[in-house]
Amino acid sequence: xxxxxxxxxxIHKRTISYCVKSYSGEITREGKISAxxxxxxxxxxxxxxxxxxxxxxxxFTGWIYDHLSQQGAKVKVADPSMLKAITASKKKxxxxxxxxxxxLLRCDLLPECYMAPAEIRELRRIxxxxxxxxxxxxxxxxxxxGLLMETGTSYQGGRLHGKEYFQKMLREWEAxxxxxxxxxxxxxxxxxxxxxxxxxxxxxxxxxxxxxxxRVQRLMSIGGVGPVTALSxxxxxxxxxxxxxxxxxxxxxxxxxxxxxxxxxEYRGPISKKRNHHLQCVLVEAAKLAPRxxxxxxxxxxxxxxxxxxxxxxxxxxxKLVAYLLAVDKSGQPFQVRSQAT
Numbered sequence: 001x002x003x004x005x006x007x008x009x010x011i012h013k014r015t016i017s018y019c020v021k022s023y024s025g026e027i028t029r030e031g032k033i034s035a036x037x038x039x040x041x042x043x044x045x046x047x048x049x050x051x052x053x054x055x056x057x058x059x060f061t062g063w064i065y066d067h068l069s070q071q072g073a074k075v076k077v078a079d080p081s082m083l084k085a086i087t088a089s090k091k092k093x094x095x096x097x098x099x100x101x102x103x104l105l106r107c108d109l110l111p112e113c114y115m116a117p118a119e120i121r122e123l124r125r126i127x128x129x130x131x132x133x134x135x136x137x138x139x140x141x142x143x144x145x146g147l148l149m150e151t152g153t154s155y156q157g158g159r160l161h162g163k164e165y166f167q168k169m170l171r172e173w174e175a176x177x178x179x180x181x182x183x184x185x186x187x188x189x190x191x192x193x194x195x196x197x198x199x200x201x202x203x204x205x206x207x208x209x210x211x212x213x214x215r216v217q218r219l220m221s222i223g224g225v226g227p228v229t230a231l232s233x234x235x236x237x238x239x240x241x242x243x244x245x246x247x248x249x250x251x252x253x254x255x256x257x258x259x260x261x262x263x264x265x266e267y268r269g270p271i272s273k274k275r276n277h278h279l280q281c282v283l284v285e286a287a288k289l290a291p292r293x294x295x296x297x298x299x300x301x302x303x304x305x306x307x308x309x310x311x312x313x314x315x316x317x318x319x320k321l322v323a324y325l326l327a328v329d330k331s332g333q334p335f336q337v338r339s340q341a342t
Contacts, residue, residue, distance in 0.1 A: 007053040008102030010094045011035065011060050017094035020047065021102045030095065035060065037067055044073060054105040056080050056097075057113055066118050078104070081274060082111030116238035119211060124235040128278060130202040137195040144188045147181050161192065206231055221334035222324045224290025224297055232282040233325050240329040249326050254280040255318050271315065287318035296337065297321065 003023060010017040012035065019030040028048065033039045053068065054076045055061055061077055068075045078101065089096075104110040116124070141161055148155050153173060159165040166189060174182055207216060207227055212234055219230035243249040250256050254275020271280075291298035300320050304313035328335050 002050060005048050005051040006102050006106040007047065007051050008098040008100065008105060009053055009055040009064070010097040010101065011055055011058055011064060012094070013060060015094070016040070016064070017098045018043070019095070019098035019102045020051070021099075021106055023106065025103065025106065027099070030098065032094070035064075040064070040067060041071070044068065044071065052076070052105065054078055054101050054110050056083055056101065062121060065115060076105065076110060076112050077115050079111045079113040114238065114242055120235060120238050123206060123209060123212065126202055126206060127231055127235050130199055130206075131278065133195050133199040133202070137192055137199065140188050140192050140195070144185060144192075147184055147188075148177075151177050151181055153177055203227065203231075215329070218328055218332065218334050219325060222321075222328060223294030223335075224286065224292070224321070225325070226286070229282055229286045232279055233329070236276050236279040237329075240326055243326060246323045246326055249322050250319050252276055252279075253283055253318075253322055255283065255315055255322065283318045283321060284314065287314045287321055290321060291317060 005028060006021045006023075008019045008021070014035055015032050016035050017030075017032045020028040022028055033043050052074045055064065055078065057077050057080050065075050065077060083101075083104075101110070145155075145157070145160060148160075153176070155169060156165070160169075170182065170185065173185075206212065212231065215234050216227065216230040219225055219233060220227065237243070237249070237252070243252070247256075251272070252275065254272050254277065256272055257270060258272050287297075291301040297317050297320060301313050301317050304316040307313075324335060
């Protein structure tokens with residue numbers, strides 16, 4: 001039987017440390033190479049065959065994973081939070097980290113995480129960049145209001161960012177507001193318009209993607225689910241078949257509470273911090289508005305609200321929303337309300 005070699009990779013911005021171990025744990029090769037495609041090709045062509053590699057999920061993991069996979073290599077990616085708990089030690093450097101990753105892979109103890117297909121990750125990058133533009137736009141709008149409050153200038157908060165109202169009030173403020181504030185308000189308004197235009201263009205482009213168009217339309221058949229929620233679910237989850245139960249999807253979205261149990265005593269903390277925070281934020285915000293458009297979610301919210309905690313009612317709606325999204329995504333059919341008999 002042909003011997004399999006196990007390769008641990010510790011990836012950084014400019015270098016990649018590696019360690020090759022045999023099935024018995026003997027170090028066959030180890031060293032360091034530059035993090036570029038040319039040296040990576042030369043390195044992998046010199047490795048003993050067959051081999052399987054593992055690396056920690058970082059900012060630089062994606063392109064290395066794709067490049068090695070395209071060459072026919074078998075590559076696994078480890079969850080960094082779980083890997084940190086397993087490999088905690090006093091001595092830590094690149095060589096030691098590569099050895100530990102190789103050992104975890106060799107002993108079948110690697111906490112492997114899901115890697116979405118390359119085309120999904122490309123579109124996910126665009127969506128997250130769009131979310132960044134939205135946050136920056138909100139920060140700029142808040143700063144505009146802050147400039148007016150600093151100078152004691154009165155304004156209508158609900159109309160401040162309307163184009164006609166802002167231009168009209170800007171002319172009136174010129175007599176009483178310092179010139180520096182007028183200048184900054186004009187720059188801020190221009191920035192908001194540019195950011196809003198970019199955000200709309202990116203969102204429209206995502207909605208027209210052939211890979212997502214039908215899937216997003218099915219998800220939007222759920223009352224209270226808009227294009228941003230549908231896109232966030234589709235791109236952040238990747239492939240819905242990887243969730244065998246609704247509870248797995250709820251944990252992935254960070255909508256369950258942390259558990260601490262010992263000696264028959266159990267303590268439930270706040271919602272888990274081990275989650276996809278992009279998806280968690282979108283689902284919680286959607287759960288605040290979805291009951292207005294979905295009678296089933298409105299019933300869930302009213303039932304939980306009777307217990308006296310509005311935040312728990314919002315989380316209950318978010319969990320039910322995850323169940324609806326997962327059911328529609330896995331079935332490939334639009335949302336349908338089941339009858340009482342069913």
